[in-house]
Amino acid sequence: MKTETQDYKSIPGWGMDIDMDNEPTYPMKNYTGDDHKRSDYERSPQQKVDVEILKSNERPQYSTVFGNTVPPSGLSGIIRRYAFKHSEDRYRHWIPLILADRVNAWEGIIEDLAKGIIPNVFAERGIKSELEYNPKGLAKKILITAALTTIVITLLRKKK
Numbered sequence: 001m002k003t004e005t006q007d008y009k010s011i012p013g014w015g016m017d018i019d020m021d022n023e024p025t026y027p028m029k030n031y032t033g034d035d036h037k038r039s040d041y042e043r044s045p046q047q048k049v050d051v052e053i054l055k056s057n058e059r060p061q062y063s064t065v066f067g068n069t070v071p072p073s074g075l076s077g078i079i080r081r082y083a084f085k086h087s088e089d090r091y092r093h094w095i096p097l098i099l100a101d102r103v104n105a106w107e108g109i110i111e112d113l114a115k116g117i118i119p120n121v122f123a124e125r126g127i128k129s130e131l132e133y134n135p136k137g138l139a140k141k142i143l144i145t146a147a148l149t150t151i152v153i154t155l156l157r158k159k160k
Contacts, residue, residue, distance in 0.1 A: 043064065044064050044065060045064075046061075046062070046064055047062075047064065047065045047066060047068075049062060050068065051068045051071040052071045052072060053066055053068065053071070054072060054080055054081065054084040055084065056084065056088055057084065057085065057086070057087065058087060058088060074103075074104075074107050075103050075107065076100040076101070076103040076104035076107055077100075079096050079097075079099055079100040079103060080096070080097065080100045082096055083096035083097045083100065
């Protein structure tokens with residue numbers, strides 16, 4: 001197979017960084033001193049704390065603004081309060097927060113059922129989008145779930 005040599009210089013813009021006089025980012029920046037003023041701005045006023053807000057034990061005050069629509073509650077709230085007693089550089093902070101998210105999802109399902117609302121699991125899990133954009137992945141998930149369910153049922157029947 002014969003390869004032709006291509007004249008790269010005929011490609012517009014090729015090698016533009018070779019010629020320092022023709023390089024648009026050289027010199028990289030003309031510093032004016034304003035870069036050091038970037039932290040000199042008028043800060044937002046502190047948001048009023050009207051619900052329980054969990055804050056890191058590494059920071060003395062609350063963030064200036066924060067979300068307050070869903071304060072910690074229930075078992076997930078207890079887990080979150082435990083997590084925020086520990087430093088952010090520890091697993092004792094992050095793993096409980098992940099667990100609290102999972103528990104909170106189940107609390108939401110139980111709350112919906114208590115209100116008489118039956119969750120639409122297929123819509124909430126994105127099955128329609130999964131079927132449209134990732135049918136092979138969806139099929140794999142269904143097969144794995146079916147296999148695991150079959151194994152669990154078989155093991156439970158053997159114990160009886």
